[in-house]
Amino acid sequence: MRQIRVVSVIGTRPEAIKMAPLLIELKKHPEIESYLVLTGQHKEMLDQVLESFKIEVDINLHIMKSNQSLTSITADSLTGLEPILQEIKPQIVLVHGDTTTTLAASLAAYYQQVHVGHVEAGLRTGEKYSPYPEEMNRRITGAIADWHFAPTNKAKQHLLKENITEASIIVTGNTAIDALQMTVRPDYTHPLLEKIGNDRFLILTTHRRENVGEGMRGIFKAALELLQTFPDLHIVYPVHKNPKIRAIMEEMVFAHPRLHLTEPLDTIDFHNIAFHSSLILTDSGGIQEEAPSLGVPVLVLREQTERPEGVDAGVLKLVGTDTRLIVESAVQLLTDPIEYEKMTKGINPYGDGKASKRIIDHIINVFKVVQKEEEFAK
Ligand code: UD1
Ligand code: UDP
Secondary structure, eight states: OOOEEEEEEEOSHHHHHHHHHHHHHHHTOTTEEEEEEEOOSSSHHHHHHHHHTTOOOSEEOOOOOTTOOHHHHHHHHHHHHHHHHHHHOOSEEEEETTSHHHHHHHHHHHHTTOEEEEETOOOOOSBTTBSTTHHHHHHHHHHHOSEEEESSHHHHHHHHHTTOOGGGEEEOOOHHHHHHHHHOOTTOOOHHHHHHTTSEEEEEEOOOGGGTTHHHHHHHHHHHHHHHHOTTEEEEEEOOSOHHHHHHHHHHOOOOTTEEEESOOOHHHHHHHHHHOSEEEEOOSHHHHHHHHHTOOEEEOSSOOSOHHHHHTTSEEEOTTOHHHHHHHHHHHHHOHHHHHHHHSSOOOSOOSOHHHHHHHHHHHHHHHHHHHHHHHO
């Protein structure tokens, strides 16, 4: 078999975390010549992940600017990717999820008439602006992609409803679970965990564009109220690098001995610290997939989720950004052991840790057929 030339394009922290197991696996296959291209939509938060998973980068476009706009991410990625794809001439470009890097890389591949494989395909809320711009990024990527690696059956159903051919949809599980299997360790320790000791702690993360502003103010008020309600509760809050978020945080959040503000945590630290937490409050997508595997309940700080499987399994609860609702839901979980137990005992609906293998097996099988057809046609 001739080697299959694969270019993976990523730009942000979550893409790097969930593509890491796949990128590592791609390198193990002699049938594959694998290149990793970064748009560099994120910088420090992306570098952290690449370092944790020891992933080598072939090309980095370094596009990140402070307070960047969606237009600049898209335009700079498209312009930067064109000559790279023309030079490497891949048979397939792999993209992940729903960031603006995902959209731009799919479009760049389409312009070069290169096949696109979409990892984590088919997630939908059905609401054009929720999350914004991710819902449209993934819909457009879905329209361009040739192979759709759907994490769940629900995701597959969304794609079928959009008239995507069934043969091009492969249900694989989410590679987030593959990544967790590489990071969580029973003997893990961290100075933060030692400082908190035997007290309980919850983790807070927030970064969604639609929450920047009033939503985040509601979330921060709730966090501070919870600290006042429970004298034994700590909050660990790794603050996203977005300057707009930091400005709101600085305006709202005061110093408190049980509030631990940190820079974004390294993935291995985040996964292990999350494993030891009692509760997670987040508007993140990826954390909604990871927490059920860690047995930690999640209050989702969003009006809609494209990950309803966890809500159905009883391990995620949608609470939005209203201070009252967040506080009431957290108080109930932290005071009612039966309710709490229910949210920790759900089945993880997002995967079994073998998604990367399924994706690569499919790519190899498809290209075996393509190459046979090409030889036959000669
Ligand atoms: C992006 C994705 C979002 C994903 C999130 C993961 C888009 C439109 N949004 O949102 O889907 O959930 O990443 O975190 O693709 N910054 C730094 N250093 C970094 C990263 C960001 O300084 O390492 C700052 C920069 O000022 C940058 C800003 O954060 O301009 C916002 O980054 P951006 O990628 O535009 O948006 P996110 O909210 O991170
Ligand atoms: N994460 C991390 N460090 C942190 C916070 C989160 O490594 O301080 C990881 C988390 O485990 C998950 C991913 O980042 O895998 C989620 O990224 P984010 O919330 O930025 O984006 P989303 O998933 O919403 O697109």
